[in-house]
Amino acid sequence: MQDRVTPLAAVVLAAVLAAGTAAFAVTTDGFTVYTTEGARRASVERDPRPMPDITLEDQNGRILDLDDLRGRIVLTEFIYTRCATICSELGQAFAQTAKELHGPLARGDLMLLSISFDPAYDTPAALSDYAARHGADGTHWRVVRPRNTEDLAALLDRFGVVVIPNDLGGYEHNAAVQLIDRDGRLARVVDYTPVDAVVAEVKPWLDG
């Protein structure tokens, strides 16, 4: 009752297997990337992305031009100050990173930037409160917000950060530490913990 194996059938079967495997390999970037966050990290590492041409406002109400940060390494995290869970973990991890890298920070070779994606709520006062909670000094570690919604959209888009509201009135987002190189390009995205791994990732980028 079974069909005969014709040469055509054998070729078709081989072609389906090859095409299916190839398609899956392309989809997963060689069986390594399965998530949107994984794809973002691979893409950033392959093609560093220039920062959008925008300015930010920090916890002291000072204006910060992203362009002015060129020439040093900048570590960024995205936060919203009302966040009770992951963002305070992120803040603590960032504080620990700051402690480990105090040398380069003090030299001005490195800077930390906590960026709020909730600028409507996160006024300079709220940012200042967050800064005090986590020990951001306002010079080497600044807590900032975009100055309007267009800038916020441009920033999130360029970083590949997706923010969705949760059921508790807060947000969920792909949390990570983003490294901006001396040419002002987003060049690496890494997990914010363990701090040792963050430090190990950053060190080769620094002078000395």
Added chain:
Amino acid sequence: MVGRLMLPISWAQLCGAGLWIALAIPPLRAAAEADMSLHMLVQIPLLMLAGWLVVGRTPAPRWYRTADYGGWAGTLVAIFTTSYWMVPWVLDAALLDVRFELLKFFGLPLLVGLPLRWSWPRLSCVGRGFVITNMLSMTAFVGWLYIAAPVRVCVYYLVDQQTTAGKLLLVATILASLLFFLRCLFGGAAAARVDAAERQGRTAFEG
């Protein structure tokens, strides 16, 4: 009977087409995609079902049967397509990029429903068992991964939804495994009768 005479296609086919169109209606589509579990466990399987229904009793064309030795080529196409839609970023991309959404709405009916309808009956018993057990373990693995993963695998879905989807995938796997097991235990005689009847029918037809 009158209906059947007047319609060039069957009611089942009509239902399949209706289902396909209904799933594409914007409010329904948005509702199905707003929740990860609905997206993975309702919309995607229904799209496959729509394709399967639309094919109906239309026999596979000659070229298909020639190319599809033992039902394997078509079944493999279906397996690859379902595996593709188990990749979390592809699920994300369907929400963001209309090209992926189109791929989903045409790919799942035409590359899973259709080939399964035509190839599955041609697959040997061992082949079917192999495919079923593989799909079950793959689904269970994805379900477990969604529950155990320390990260959110989809950026467009909340972590709670991911856990729920994982649990439901596990429940679905367990139920399907039970059904498959019961079929293996008690369905043997019935299956043998069907096989015998099919063989007889085919011989009569071919003769």
